[in-house]
Amino acid sequence: xxNILVCDDEKDIVSALNIYLSAEGYRVLTAxxxxxxxxxLDREEVxxxxxxxxxxxxxxxxxxxxxxxxxxxxxxxxxxxxxxxDKVLGLNMGADDYVTKPFNPVELLARVRSQLRRxxxxxxxHTAPTAVTIGGVSLDDNAKTVxxxxxxxxxxxxxxxxxxxxxxxxxxxxxxxxxxxRVWHEDPAADNPVAVHVRHxxxxxxxxxxxxxxxxxxxxxxxKMEGAAQ
Numbered sequence: 001x002x003n004i005l006v007c008d009d010e011k012d013i014v015s016a017l018n019i020y021l022s023a024e025g026y027r028v029l030t031a032x033x034x035x036x037x038x039x040x041l042d043r044e045e046v047x048x049x050x051x052x053x054x055x056x057x058x059x060x061x062x063x064x065x066x067x068x069x070x071x072x073x074x075x076x077x078x079x080x081x082x083x084x085x086d087k088v089l090g091l092n093m094g095a096d097d098y099v100t101k102p103f104n105p106v107e108l109l110a111r112v113r114s115q116l117r118r119x120x121x122x123x124x125x126h127t128a129p130t131a132v133t134i135g136g137v138s139l140d141d142n143a144k145t146v147x148x149x150x151x152x153x154x155x156x157x158x159x160x161x162x163x164x165x166x167x168x169x170x171x172x173x174x175x176x177x178x179x180x181x182r183v184w185h186e187d188p189a190a191d192n193p194v195a196v197h198v199r200h201x202x203x204x205x206x207x208x209x210x211x212x213x214x215x216x217x218x219x220x221x222x223x224k225m226e227g228a229a230q
Contacts, residue, residue, distance in 0.1 A: 007037040008052035034058025068094040074115035133230040166225040175222035
């Protein structure tokens, strides 16, 4: 049974999500602001968070920034706004997905299942190598770890999936649409977030993200991992 933390200051929304998720067999934990959510994370095993952006006390963006310091579990933002800037802000701060309120329960549950599947299996089942080293970057898909020059790097589930895809096919150029299809397992969204996640990966694995040694852009075509796999 997967544990899902629902955090929203609107009790009707929390109650509705509790009903939808419980009917699917999930155990639901509830919180009504960022402080409560962080306290629950300290004492409960949580596999995914549905996190409202606009809340009194500690808002969702602040809570997500803090939880990302020690947790890599998937975060789906709930927002009443539909502007692209809000979506990009959430992705920039570490969100894995977003759902705009009022949401369609069927779509929300599909996104929850997709994120949980990715988080728990991290794309398992591929025949590509499970342990790859390119230069100073090493990825062990059995242990689900990434190290750079021997130091562990903490990636979100989506960042891990993207890096794993690129490292298991060194030198191969993947377009943003292809990365989205391979990692998200669905057709690309209109506002494809791949570039945002690639930038985050660079910030974590590159000495100078502005002049990357490993994760490079091929202008007009996509991204690739430079170097030979070991």
